Every structure is written in C-alpha cells, then in structure tokens.
Amino acid sequence: MALIEEISPKGSVLWFRRGLRLHDNPALLKALSVKQEFYPIFIFDGLSAGVTKDTSYNRVRFLLECLQDLDEQLQQRMGKLYFIRGDPKNVFEAIHKIKPLESVSFELDPEPIWASRDNKVKTCLENCGIKWTEEISHTLWDPHEIIETNGGIPPLTYEMFLHTVSIIGAPPRPVDDPDWTGVQFGKLPQHLGDDIEVFQSIPSPEKLGYFPPKVFSEKIIEWTGGEQKALLKMNERLKVEENAFLNGFYLPNQAKPDILGPPTSQSAALCFGCLSVRKFYWAIHDMYSRIYSGHSQSNQHITGQLIWREFFYTMCVQNQYYGEMERNPICLNISWKEDVQDEIQKWENGQTGYPFIDAVMRQMHQEGWVHHVARNAVACFLTRGDLWMNWEIGLRLFLRLLLDADWCLCAGNWMWVSSSAFEQLLDCSSCVCPVSYGRRLDPQGEYIRRYIPELRNFPQEYLYEPWKAPLDVQERAGCFIGREYPDRMVDHADASQKNRRMMRDLRLSLVDDTPHCCPSNVEEVRQFMWLPESCTDHLCETEKV
Numbered sequence: 331m332a333l334i335e336e337i338s339p340k341g342s343v344l345w346f347r348r349g350l351r352l353h354d355n356p357a358l359l360k361a362l363s364v365k366q367e368f369y370p371i372f373i374f375d376g377l378s379a380g381v382t383k384d385t386s387y388n389r390v391r392f393l394l395e396c397l398q399d400l401d402e403q404l405q406q407r408m409g410k411l412y413f414i415r416g417d418p419k420n421v422f423e424a425i426h427k428i429k430p431l432e433s434v435s436f437e438l439d440p441e442p443i444w445a446s447r448d449n450k451v452k453t454c455l456e457n458c459g460i461k462w463t464e465e466i467s468h469t470l471w472d473p474h475e476i477i478e479t480n481g482g483i484p485p486l487t488y489e490m491f492l493h494t495v496s497i498i499g500a501p502p503r504p505v506d507d508p509d510w511t512g513v514q515f516g517k518l519p520q521h522l523g524d525d526i527e528v529f530q531s532i533p534s535p536e537k538l539g540y541f542p543p544k545v546f547s548e549k550i551i552e553w554t555g556g557e558q559k560a561l562l563k564m565n566e567r568l569k570v571e572e573n574a575f576l577n578g579f580y581l582p583n584q585a586k587p588d589i590l591g592p593p594t595s596q597s598a599a600l601c602f603g604c605l606s607v608r609k610f611y612w613a614i615h616d617m618y619s620r621i622y623s624g625h626s627q628s629n630q631h632i633t634g635q636l637i638w639r640e641f642f643y644t645m646c647v648q649n650q651y652y653g654e655m656e657r658n659p660i661c662l663n664i665s666w667k668e669d670v671q672d673e674i675q676k677w678e679n680g681q682t683g684y685p686f687i688d689a690v691m692r693q694m695h696q697e698g699w700v701h702h703v704a705r706n707a708v709a710c711f712l713t714r715g716d717l718w719m720n721w722e723i724g725l726r727l728f729l730r731l732l733l734d735a736d737w738c739l740c741a742g743n744w745m746w747v748s749s750s751a752f753e754q755l756l757d758c759s760s761c762v763c764p765v766s767y768g769r770r771l772d773p774q775g776e777y778i779r780r781y782i783p784e785l786r787n788f789p790q791e792y793l794y795e796p797w798k799a800p801l802d803v804q805e806r807a808g809c810f811i812g813r814e815y816p817d818r819m820v821d822h823a824d825a826s827q828k829n830r831r832m833m834r835d836l837r838l839s840l841v842d843d844t845p846h847c848c849p850s851n852v853e854e855v856r857q858f859m860w861l862p863e864s865c866t867d868h869l870c871e872t873e874k875v
C-alpha cells in the first residue's frame with residue numbers, strides 16, 4: 331500500500347483565469363513540464379476574468395464560449411476543462427485533500443485588483459506545500475520591468491514609454507505549442523465540498539443566472555468567443571493590415587474607422603486571452619518586414635494601439651485606485667456634477683436625443699462592442715463635452731457591457747477622454763460634437779438607422795438633429811420628437827461652451843510644474859481622438875465663433 335502511494339502521481343493544475351488558449355501559453359507549458367496528472371480548471375468565483383454578478387449577458391456568453399472552445403480542444407486530447415464554482419482557495423484545498431498537488435501554474439493577472447485573490451491563493455498553496463508559478467503572457471513586456479527600467483516610476487508619456495521599452499528591447503516571441511504526448515489527465519470527483527460546485531460541462535449563461543438584454547432593434551453583429559475562432563479572425567485581420575501596408579499606411583482600424591462593416595477587432599479575444607497579444611504583435615511586425623524587406627525596419631508605431639495597451643497596463647500595476655477619481659494619484663479631481671439619476675439613465679439607455687450618441691449606446695447594449703471612435707464620442711458626451719458627469723459612471727457601465735471590458739484599459743481611456751489624466755492641454759471640451767462627429771463617421775446615416783429604428787424613415791437632412799425637423803416632416807417619418815424618440819436632453823452648443831470655460835478655469839488653477847501623465851504632443855491627441863487635421867472642422871457652427 332505504501333509503495334502504491336509513493337509511486338502514485340501527484341496533480342499539476344493549470345488555473346485558467348484569462349489566457350484562455352493553448353497557443354503561446356507559458357503557464358500551460360509549466361504545468362505539463364511537471365509530468366504529473368494534469369488538471370486544467372477554471373474557477374467561477376464572481377470575479378475572475380472580470381465577470382461579476384453585474385456583468386452583461388453578452389460578456390458572460392463570450393467567456394463561456396471561450397471555455398467551451400478550450401474544453402473541446404482538451405477533449406480532443408482525451409482530457410477536459412473543469413468548470414468549478416467556488417472560492418479559489420477552498421477549491422485548491424479541496425482538490426489537494428483528494429489528490430495531493432505538486433504544483434499550480436497560472437498566468438499573471440497584472441492589474442492590482444487581482445492581488446488580494448492571488449495573494450490569498452498563494453499563501454494557501456504555500457501552507458499546503460504546493461509549488462506555484464506565475465507566468466507573464468497577458469502583456470508584451472513585464473510592466474514591473476518597464477517601471478524598474480524607468481527608474482522606479484511608470485513613464486509619464488507615451489513617448490517616454492516608447493523610449494523605455496526601446497532600452498529593454500523587442501518583446502519576447504510566442505512560446506512553442508505544447509507536446510501532448512504522454513500527458514495524463516486527472517479526474518476530479520463530482521463532489522469537492524458543500525460550498526463548491528463541479529459542473530459536468532461548461533454551463534450556459536442562463537444556468538449561471540445571466541439573461542439576454544432587452545433589444546432595441548435586431549442584433550446585427552454576433553461575436554463568438556474562443557481560441558479557434560480568434561485565430562481564424564486574426565488571419566482576416568492580418569489581410570486588412572497587409573492591405574494597409576501595401577497602400578502605404580498603417581493602423582487601418584484607426585486611420586479609416588469603419589463603424590458599419592463587419593468588425594475586425596481582436597480586443598475581446600485579447601482581453602480574455604484567447605488570442606495571445608505576442609502572437610498578434612509579431613504577426614504584424616513579421617508581415618511588415620516581409621513586405622518592406624531591405625527597405626525599412628518595422629517600428630512600434632505600426633502596432634501603436636498595442637503599445638497604448640501596454641502603456642495603460644504599466645500605469646496601473648502599482649495603483650490600486652486607478653479605477654477611481656479621488657484616491658487615484660494620477661487622476662485630477664474635477665468637480666463633476668452631482669449624479670443626476672435621470673440624466674445618467676438617459677445616457678446609459680440611448681435616450682439622449684442625439685441620434686449618433688444613442689445609436690452607439692444601443693449597439694453597446696445589444697452587441698457588446700463598439701468602435702473606438704464611437705466610444706470616444708459617448709465618453710466625451712457624458713463627461714467634459716456635454717453632461718459634465720464623473721467618468722467613473724461611464725467606467726462602471728462599460729465594464730458591465732463591453733465584451734473587451736478590461737479594468738485597466740477602460741479606466742485609462744476614460745481618464746484620457748475626460749481630461750482627468752494623460753491630458754496636458756485640458757482644453758478639449760469641444761473635441762466631439764455629437765452632431766458633426768456623427769455626420770463625419772456615418773455620412774449616409776446608415777448606422778443611426780440601424781440602431782434607432784424609430785428614426786428609420788427620417789430624412790437625411792434632419793437625421794443627426796431630429797429636433798429641428800418641422801412637424802410635417804416628423805409626421806411623414808412616423809416619429810414625433812418627444813414622443814417616439816426623445817427631444818435632446820441638453821443643448822450641446824451651450825453645454826460645451828460652459829464646460830470649456832470650466833476646463834479653462836481648472837487649467838489656470840493648475841499652473842504648477844508638477845510632472846504628470848500627459849500626451850507627448852498635439853499630434854498624439856489628434857490621432858487618439860480621430861480629430862481632423864484642421865482643429866475646428868469637427869465643431870458645431872456655434873462653437874467656431
């Protein structure tokens with residue numbers, strides 16, 4: 331008996347949180363290298379992968395599709411993915427009781443909001459004598475190394491960031507795929523403890539208590555989660571990048587925003603890690619080098635958005651208050667308007683009376699993803715553009731609805747757009763006019779008509795400003811403003827002028843030389859917000875005076 335116990339293999343767990351893939355997965359390689367029985371598990375604890383009890387149905391569905399895809403791939407290798415509901419510490423203790431564990435491997439979740447979960451688990455594993463390893467693969471570089479290289483503080487501007495990573499060198503290439511030969515999958519019993527539930531298969535969102543949203547119009551774009559789908563989509567996306575290179579430009583999604591066509595975004599796949607950011611980065615850089623071989627070396631600008639991602643991660647790793655205003659050392663304390671529930675509701679539910687803004691908000695509820703330029707528009711509207719409301723309100727909603735909701739990237743972008751951080755000028759209150767920005771992005775009005783069925787028959791002339799339509803036009807379109815579709819909740823020209831004054835006063839009150847996070851130059855602001863060359867083209871007529 332003693333002999334059997336001695337030779338009986340122990341367990342090696344791969345704890346999936348994000349990083350939901352088999353390719354470029356150093357934690358997976360670590361778990362397999364232990365040569366013990368292998369247990370891939372996902373623990374649904376109402377927190378991991380950013381899925382809480384408030385998370386939208388779309389986002390939960392996307393996560394479960396990613397897990398389903400992993401499960402299918404593991405089944406092809408004679409294993410399975412265990413989906414377990416419970417507290418991670420209790421789950422590991424329970425597994426260890428029935429199957430002594432040698433090691434637990436996981437990918438580093440770099441954001442500080444995960445530290446208490448991870449520290450609790452690490453302490454528990456150490457107390458049980460179980461080794462743990464944490465691998466970096468959610469970001470291109472190790473954010474802590476960047477901070478160290480920059481002398482102990484995060485680089486304050488994007489240009490400084492680029493300089494720092496140029497000292498470190500190019501990010502690592504993806505690791506090899508695992509060799510599955512001889513891998514022994516372990517089996518868990520159905521009962522691990524009273525407060526733990528081991529599912530037989532990956533559950534549906536409904537089984538976990540999440541239900542579909544009320545839809546405003548038919549859903550146009552369906553997103554599907556999972557590594558296999560993400561890899562196929564990456565190939566489609568690479569064709570778009572290649573086409574841009576061949577035509578002499580880069581960052582196609584930013585340079586020529588298309589809010590109507592089938593999106594080629596990889597943000598949700600990157601967020602859950604069903605696509606490795608390193609694989610995506612190197613695929614683009616290698617392609618560039620192939621196309622321009624001998625002429626030019628690729629540089630970080632051709633994957634500029636991925637660098638913004640890294641920049642925001644580096645800014646947040648040491649700042650647990652990064653998602654808040656008051657306690658956050660990099661965020662300006664702006665005296666936003668007290669929360670007015672009625673106004674918040676109108677913004678959240680796409681009932682502001684500004685069709686472009688409402689179309690974006692409704693698309694977000696229905697489909698869970700909207701283009702970057704559209705995010706800019708609604709974020710500016712809520713904060714320094716029109717409503718003068720705290721960006722934390724927007725952050726909370728985006729984290730609930732977006733498929734790619736990512737605490738660090740979302741908070742970083744909200745601070746940026748609201749001029750609360752990463753913003754040197756503080757005079758952008760007129761950046762996004764909900765009328766002219768909408769007209770520029772959606773010149774035929776197709777986007778508005780797609781997501782706001784009430785306005786489908788409205789003539790083009792009044793589509794962006796329906797409150798200006800004479801009554802007979804409203805009648806012919808079958809939509810009265812204030813009845814079928816709301817009147818505008820605010821006069822943008824007045825509100826933005828008032829807000830601009832408040833930003834100016836704030837700027838004057840901040841005339842010290844304290845180094846703070848800010849854009850590197852004006853061009854960067856223009857690119858980030860997709861503003862036209864001439865800085866007044868996007869303004870309403872009243873704002874130009």
Ligand SMILES: Cc1cc2nc3c(=O)[nH]c(=O)nc-3n(C[C@H](O)[C@H](O)[C@H](O)COP(=O)(O)OP(=O)(O)OC[C@H]3O[C@@H](n4cnc5c(N)ncnc54)[C@H](O)[C@@H]3O)c2cc1C
Binds near residue numbers: 638
């Ligand atoms: C208010 C606001 C909130 C946002 N919240 C999120 C969020 O929660 N999660 C998220 O992934 N992105 C967020 N973004 C950034 C951006 O809108 C999305 O990443 C982008 O729309 C994804 O589309 P894409 O994959 O086509 O981007 P691409 O232009 O193809 O970029 C490639 C990847 O780079 C990253 N990236 C792109 N733009 C940014 C950016 N501005 N900041 C940081 N990373 C970027 C994303 O991972 C993206 O998939 C937010 C932007 C705004 C204005």
